[in-house]
Amino acid sequence: MYKYNDFDEGFVRSRVAQFRGQVERRIDGSLTEDEFKPLRLMNGLYLQLHAYMLRVAIPYGTLNSGQMRQLAFIADKWDKGYGHFTTRQNIQYNWPKLPDVPDMLEALADVEMHAIQTSGNTIRNVTADHFAGAAADEIEDPRPYAELLRQWSTDHAEFQFLPRKFKIAVTGAAEDRAVVRAHDIGLQIVRNDAGEVGFQVIVGGGLGRTPMVGKVIKDFLPKEDLLPYCEAIVSVYNLLGRRDNKYKARIKITVHENGLEKIQELVEERFAAIREDFIGYDQDLLKDIKKAFAAPDFAQKSTDGYEAARAANPAFRSWTDTNLSAHRAEGYAIVSVSIKKHGATPGDATSDQMRVLADLAQQYGHDELRISHEQNVIFPHVHKSDLPAIYAALREADLATANIGLVSDIIACPGMDYCALATARSIPIAQEIATRFDELKIEHDIGALKIKISGCINACGHHHVGHIGILGLDRAGVENYQITLGGDGTQTTTIGTRAGPGFSAEEIVPAIERLVTGYLDLRENPEETFLEAYRRLGMEPFKAILYPAEEKADAA
């Protein structure tokens, strides 16, 4: 893992001290809220519906056990004993008190963490494939590049007041687990015909009120051009991006309104002008960063115990079938720990659970944890012989739910239970859906199905790319939920299509149940997933299931 150097340490500490002064001046009345707001947002501090919220960056979702323990400590000391892992691989604390926030930031700095640029119109936390460095299908670990981008973008003088927020995601594998096509810049490590490794660069993707799939602006970017090319893109956006209307200020609109060709031309022009400014410091830095991400020494051990446990314990076998992914090293697995126990708040972990995860990562997982954009926690490097012990410990901590990728592994934004922007609640809907399908005991029969819920049009819950997306809205003072179908957040990114009129809070869970059980009747065989069935059959049969009364009325 990357370790702070003296510069990083000094920078983060000085920001904490600076913010401490700003908080003091806000409390003593020297700063008004209008003056203070941009300053607190630069340090990840929001004022939400019931309390402040501090969003802490977990760069590319990677952290070690010491950092996870510190997150638990902060949750206990200054919050309500839990934290919320988000779709941007961050953690949010929902109940900090303003005078405590500088101490929270100081505690984060103690473990090389911060909340800088987790808000504001600037380049946000750089996200990455949560299986980075471990996945069997990976060309190269994307995290060193994500770290280079983090260092380049943090406090970048030119990019502190962009037209709107700016999100970058990086993946090193063909299978897109970082939703790179729904980011302002998506970077996918690829190999060209000559066998060289570089980046496919995608721009102008994004969800929100105008969802768009990103467009390829560069098929193959040599690795050494990464920073100047990204700098060129953000510079062009900074100049061209609209500042007259916040809803049209994202780069997706800039690309849409100006056309990819014009943007491409301007980026190339800018790139040519600044390329010589990047004369190698970035590559020297990258060399050092890469050393920090060297793969651990993988052990050669027998997996007999693991196989025996699978044969003896059906619950363990079910968990391994669902929650493990293929690792690049023989005898190893990637473990996805579900933070989605049926009926629980998606993404919430108690401080005790965080400590259990930290202990397990330290003991069995080469001291590494990841946060996935799907709001789960990953142990990237686990030898299979350790899985029975890990499973037993996870069960004790209520963390052994075998539902990764299934109907109850729901992404849900905080919604109107917390968020000041939300127009409806997300969490209770996710809780009810998960509980309902647990009662029906058909979750494993249904198979791979991604439900994603957002409590407003900003789409923090990624509903546009859910196989089933749910968008909570306010319709004449009543919570109303629209359903979209056919969304996909992988390498075949697709924006879902709205099925029809929305459902009330009371109607939405039965509607989802109808939809999913209806799919079981429609599928060709048990191997055909919901998304595949939707793509084969189209909207109509699903619409008929969702709106049976209307179908009958039309037929009459």
Added chain:
Amino acid sequence: MPRAFTPKVVTANALLEGDAVWLTEDNRWTRDMREAELITDEAHADLRLLEGQARVDEIAGAYLADAKAGPEGPEPTHFREDFRTRGPSNYDHGKQADHASRA
């Protein structure tokens, strides 16, 4: 035609804790909406909002929220404001419990 004025309360978030608070007739910021001043006159509402907004060392983000008279005092008319009176629905974070004990 301008919309008819509907009753309002002045609400905000407490500066130090961030809690939802409401302005009372005797100029306190209360955590219990039922103690808030229910304002039925538009000009008076505008004035009270200005007075509330001026108290920058106590609160942030004051605004007027729709409300109606209830048996124990003002009640919200919109679900967003209703949630602000009791806290999130996924955990019992305290405010709900306080209200339950008073009910």
